[in-house]
Amino acid sequence: MAxxxxxxxxxxxxxxxxxxxxxxxxxxxxxxVLVGPSGCGKxxxxxxIAGLEPxxxxxxxxxxxxxxxxxxxxxxxxMVFQSYALYPHMDVARNMGFSMEIRKDxxxxxxxxxxxxxxxxxxxxxxxxLPKALSGGQRQRVAMGRAIIxxxxxxxxxxxxxxxxxxxxxxxxxxxxxxxxxxxxxxIYVTHDQVEALTLADRIVVLNGGDIQQVGTPLDLYExxxxxxxxxxxxxxxxxxxxxxxxxxxxxxxxxxxxxLPQLSDAKKAVELGIRPEHIDIVxxxxxxxxADVVERLGSDTNIYLVVDGLGHxxxxxxxxxxxxxxxxxxxxxQSANVHLFGKDGGSLAA
Amino acid sequence: MGRVVNGxxxxxxxxxxxxxxxxxxxxxxSRVQRSLYLQYFVEPFLYLSPAILLLGVVMLIxxxxxxxxxxxxxxxxxxxxxxxxxxxxxxxxxSDRKFWLALDNTFWWTFWSISFQFLLGLGLAxxxxxxxxxxxxxxxxxxxxxxxxxxxxxxxxxxxxNPVIGPLPHWLxxxxxxxxxxxxxGDPNLAMWGPIVANIWxxxxxxxxTLLAALQSIPGELYEAAEIDGASTWQSFTxxxxxxxxxxxxxxxxxxxxxIANFADLxxxxxxxxxxxxxxxxxxxxxxxxxxxxxxxxxxxxxVALLGLLMIYAVFLLWLRKKLVKI
Amino acid sequence: MAATPSxxxxxxxxxxxxxxxxxxxxxxxxxxxxxxxxxxxxFSEGTDLWPSxxxxxxxxxxxxxxxxxxxxGNSLYVxxxxxxxxxxIAAGAGYAFSRFEFSGKKLIIAVMLVTQMFPLLMxxxxxxxxxxxxxxxxxxxxxxxxxxxxxxxxxxxxMQSFFDGIPKDLEDAAMMDGCSRFQALxxxxxxxxxxxxxxxxxxxxxxxxxxxxxxxxxxxxxxxMTFPVxxxxxxxxxxxxxxxxxxxxTLALIPSCLFFIFIQRYLVQGLTSGAxxx
Numbered sequence: 001m002a003x004x005x006x007x008x009x010x011x012x013x014x015x016x017x018x019x020x021x022x023x024x025x026x027x028x029x030x031x032x033v034l035v036g037p038s039g040c041g042k043x044x045x046x047x048x049i050a051g052l053e054p055x056x057x058x059x060x061x062x063x064x065x066x067x068x069x070x071x072x073x074x075x076x077x078x079m080v081f082q083s084y085a086l087y088p089h090m091d092v093a094r095n096m097g098f099s100m101e102i103r104k105d106x107x108x109x110x111x112x113x114x115x116x117x118x119x120x121x122x123x124x125x126x127x128x129x130l131p132k133a134l135s136g137g138q139r140q141r142v143a144m145g146r147a148i149i150x151x152x153x154x155x156x157x158x159x160x161x162x163x164x165x166x167x168x169x170x171x172x173x174x175x176x177x178x179x180x181x182x183x184x185x186x187x188i189y190v191t192h193d194q195v196e197a198l199t200l201a202d203r204i205v206v207l208n209g210g211d212i213q214q215v216g217t218p219l220d221l222y223e224x225x226x227x228x229x230x231x232x233x234x235x236x237x238x239x240x241x242x243x244x245x246x247x248x249x250x251x252x253x254x255x256x257x258x259x260x261l262p263q264l265s266d267a268k269k270a271v272e273l274g275i276r277p278e279h280i281d282i283v284x285x286x287x288x289x290x291x292a293d294v295v296e297r298l299g300s301d302t303n304i305y306l307v308v309d310g311l312g313h314x315x316x317x318x319x320x321x322x323x324x325x326x327x328x329x330x331x332x333x334x335q336s337a338n339v340h341l342f343g344k345d346g347g348s349l350a351a
Numbered sequence: 352m353g354r355v356v357n358g359x360x361x362x363x364x365x366x367x368x369x370x371x372x373x374x375x376x377x378x379x380x381s382r383v384q385r386s387l388y389l390q391y392f393v394e395p396f397l398y399l400s401p402a403i404l405l406l407g408v409v410m411l412i413x414x415x416x417x418x419x420x421x422x423x424x425x426x427x428x429x430x431x432x433x434x435x436x437x438x439x440x441x442x443x444x445x446s447d448r449k450f451w452l453a454l455d456n457t458f459w460w461t462f463w464s465i466s467f468q469f470l471l472g473l474g475l476a477x478x479x480x481x482x483x484x485x486x487x488x489x490x491x492x493x494x495x496x497x498x499x500x501x502x503x504x505x506x507x508x509x510x511x512x513n514p515v516i517g518p519l520p521h522w523l524x525x526x527x528x529x530x531x532x533x534x535x536x537g538d539p540n541l542a543m544w545g546p547i548v549a550n551i552w553x554x555x556x557x558x559x560x561t562l563l564a565a566l567q568s569i570p571g572e573l574y575e576a577a578e579i580d581g582a583s584t585w586q587s588f589t590x591x592x593x594x595x596x597x598x599x600x601x602x603x604x605x606x607x608x609x610x611i612a613n614f615a616d617l618x619x620x621x622x623x624x625x626x627x628x629x630x631x632x633x634x635x636x637x638x639x640x641x642x643x644x645x646x647x648x649x650x651x652x653x654x655v656a657l658l659g660l661l662m663i664y665a666v667f668l669l670w671l672r673k674k675l676v677k678i
Numbered sequence: 679m680a681a682t683p684s685x686x687x688x689x690x691x692x693x694x695x696x697x698x699x700x701x702x703x704x705x706x707x708x709x710x711x712x713x714x715x716x717x718x719x720x721f722s723e724g725t726d727l728w729p730s731x732x733x734x735x736x737x738x739x740x741x742x743x744x745x746x747x748x749x750x751g752n753s754l755y756v757x758x759x760x761x762x763x764x765x766x767i768a769a770g771a772g773y774a775f776s777r778f779e780f781s782g783k784k785l786i787i788a789v790m791l792v793t794q795m796f797p798l799l800m801x802x803x804x805x806x807x808x809x810x811x812x813x814x815x816x817x818x819x820x821x822x823x824x825x826x827x828x829x830x831x832x833x834x835x836x837m838q839s840f841f842d843g844i845p846k847d848l849e850d851a852a853m854m855d856g857c858s859r860f861q862a863l864x865x866x867x868x869x870x871x872x873x874x875x876x877x878x879x880x881x882x883x884x885x886x887x888x889x890x891x892x893x894x895x896x897x898x899x900x901x902x903m904t905f906p907v908x909x910x911x912x913x914x915x916x917x918x919x920x921x922x923x924x925x926x927x928t929l930a931l932i933p934s935c936l937f938f939i940f941i942q943r944y945l946v947q948g949l950t951s952g953a954x955x956x
Contacts, residue, residue, distance in 0.1 A: 069386050069388075069390075073855075073857060079850075081851060083845060085847035087852075087866050401766075401767045405823070406830055409827035409828075411789070413808065414800065418800075420804075471698075491942060491943075492702065492703060493698055494702075495706065496705075498934040498939075500890075503927045503930070506924075506927070508705060555698075556942075560945050560946055560949070564948075606832075613795070615797070616891075634799065637800070647803055650800075654796060657796070658792075662792065
């Protein structure tokens with residue numbers, strides 16, 4: 001049972017604000033991902049939950065009890081580090097069973113639990129090896145095994161996949177997802193990779209510059225971003241942002257293009273328009289005309305980078321292979337139902 | 352059975368990856384909690400306290416007492432002339448010709464010692480950074496001078512430079528550096544070189560070890576990239592090696608200079624400060640003042656002056672390093 | 679033609695290596711040569727590279743007819759004691775400097791630097807008074823305490839370098855696994871710093887082994903003397919007994935050289951990992 005609450009949590013180093021007004025409720029068994037660019041404070045927040053950094057202000061509660069002043073070892077939380085932090089002079093078995101060694105659990109119990117965990121993670125043949133004799137993926141598994149054996153109230157992950165190559169990253173991502181399904185434990189996961197966030201999370205917390213930008217399910221964030229930052233951070237390829245002029249019933253894209261947006265009550269405050277590359281169609285007659293600059297063919301999709309007169313660069317993504325060549329003129333239509341408008345402060349002007 | 356949470360099916364019964372063990376540590380059990388903030392704040396000082404305590408008692412307090420001596424007249428040969436005399440010792444210092452001579456000597460002593468030690472040490476480090484036959488044994492042997500007690504090496508070098516019983520004057524004469532074998536330490540113009548050579552011998556390992564360590568930490572790819580870019584060996588050295596070494600060079604130079612400036616053992620044993628005070632450096636002058644003339648007050652004043660000069664030097668070096676890092 | 683530059687370079691390199699080695703070892707060789715030269719030949723054969731007759735009399739008389747063995751034992755006790763205590767304290771301080779950012783850090787480092795800067799002569803009288811007031815004159819333990827203080831700054835610098843080479847994550851992981859920070863230090867970090875500890879031990883041992891001035895000041899009783907002081911007795915008693923002195927010197931060289939030979943590799947190794955931080 002681990003329901004985690006953060007109430008008005010803040011962190012300062014001297015006079016420097018690193019985190020402000022963090023309010024978050026995490027349900028028991030939930031998989032929450034903290035995501036954001038480097039320096040946004042996500043790792044700091046994770047370390048505060050772990051107890052490795054003291055909390056400057058606010059309350060941090062687990063199951064209703066205030067844990068601000070508890071040392072890491074008293075919080076019953078396990079953490080998987082970005083660098084795995086395996087003890088170099090201990091073999092895999094001892095690494096995984098270390099927490100039990102500290103608690104002075106009987107060795108027989110320790111051995112059996114280590115063996116069980118090793119079996120679950122496919123490490124049975126490697127228990128005698130030292131960390132330096134393991135591959136990146138194997139080390140990651142040992143780190144996870146060390147956490148699992150603790151049987152903690154919650155798991156913390158600090159960018160565990162960033163040191164792995166692309167293929168291994170996908171494989172381990174699935175492992176973590178499966179682990180969550182099996183254990184049903186609360187998991188808090190930090191990453192700068194929004195794909196990991198979207199695929200693993202029950203809910204995502206987007207951070208930037210020490211502030212929470214938005215909290216929601218992956219789909220929430222994708223379809224209803226609260227501001228420009230979240231809109232551009234979530235979703236790959238990145239959302240197109242166009243400078244527009246807001247009018248009563250729509251926006252002016254260029255001198256000749258006016259986009260009618262009847263579903264929005266008041267588009268006058270809009271200064272920017274966001275539209276995802278997959279929500280622009282290539283038509284015979286549309287709102288805009290652009291010249292194809294670079295065309296990327298991925299097999300499953302085609303990415304077309306265009307230059308539009310008066311608007312600048314635009315990116316369109318279409319399924320399958322589109323027979324477009326660099327230099328071609330294309331007519332584009334923006335799906336008005338999937339448009340996001342942003343005001344001067346970057347906030348979303350939702351319907 | 353299952354429950355749908357946010358579009359994913361979550362099983363309520365947790366499938367046990369491992370059999371649960373009864374928890375011995377119940378988190379959150381009531382105990383007196385000191386603020387974690389305070390705990391983490393105090394921690395570093397706990398680890399530092401023995402060092403700070405010892406340094407304070409053994410070095411700082413005596414230092415303050417020693418500085419206070421410089422404002423007193425403490426001549427053991429003149430026990431009735433005691434008491435606070437303010438800046439009189441310093442005034443004496445300012446007009447003391449021997450002091451300024453010693454200062455000049457200190458400068459040259461330090462300058463030549465450091466220059467040769469550093470350059471030769473760097474050369475040795477560069478050599479050790481390559482591969483060659485018997486390297487391990489070589490490395491162990493070539494660092495030995497640092498392990499030799501200084502007065503022993505002083506005696507040995509004094510011996511070596513003595514024309515009656517040592518080989519060096521004869522060899523130097525044979526090579527042509529000296530006109531005829533004589534004791535350079537009896538010659539006011541050359542006497543300093545005896546201790547300097549001994550100091551060089553002693554100090555090369557220090558620089559060799561520290562610079563070798565710094566050299567080994569330079570990533571090899573940088574040299575490869577430079578080679579592809581067409582850099583010559585000299586260019587690689589000046590544009591890659593030296594900048595990487597710069598921080599270590601700064602620290603070791605500063606430390607070693609300070610140690611050398613204070614290092615009177617070699618000089619005292621080899622030349623006693625003579626002939627005619629030509630090898631007297633400030634710290635050996637302090638020694639003779641304190642233990643020959645038994646004038647502790649004056650000796651302390653000289654020491655304070657030396658300390659002041661070295662602090663200025665250190666500050667200057669640190670400022671210089673900051674400026675260089677920006678470039 | 680293509681082979682010549684690299685062969686010439688090779689020859690040059692080995693010549694340089696030979697030069698360094700000769701320069702480093704020659705004085706030591708000379709020291710030992712005098713030790714095995716009989717007294718009457720020391721001056722007449724002074725410039726010869728090898729004495730015409732060998733003798734081990736000097737060694738024999740030093741070992742058995744003087745208090746040298748006692749001096750040697752005292753020095754061993756003091757140097758080992760100093761090395762152990764200094765390394766322990768410096769490990770704590772070096773760890774603090776490596777892992778923590780805290781207010782006053784720069785000040786403490788500056789103070790440590792300043793302690794390196796003044797001539798130890800300056801504090802010799804105050805220390806004498808301090809030690810005397812504790813009634814600890816002629817006590818080898820007082821030497822250990824004083825030597826430890828002298829060596830702490832540089833030893834701390836060494837230990838900090840070694841700790842910098844160990845990832846911080848390891849203590850964090852151990853703390854999550856249930857250790858207090860001190861337990862983490864002991865169980866996880868300590869085994870990894872063994873090379874660093876060895877290197878610091880060796881460095882401090884060497885420094886303490888050859889210290890003369892304070893041993894002279896604080897110890898006046900014959901049976902408490904360390905060997906540097908003992909060596910001086912060869913000077914004062916009669917005219918300088920060179921043969922015996924060099925024999926004693928040779929014997930005295932052995933521990934510090936041996937120790938240093940073993941640990942120098944670790945010094946380089948350990949400083950390397952921390953060297954990048956400068």
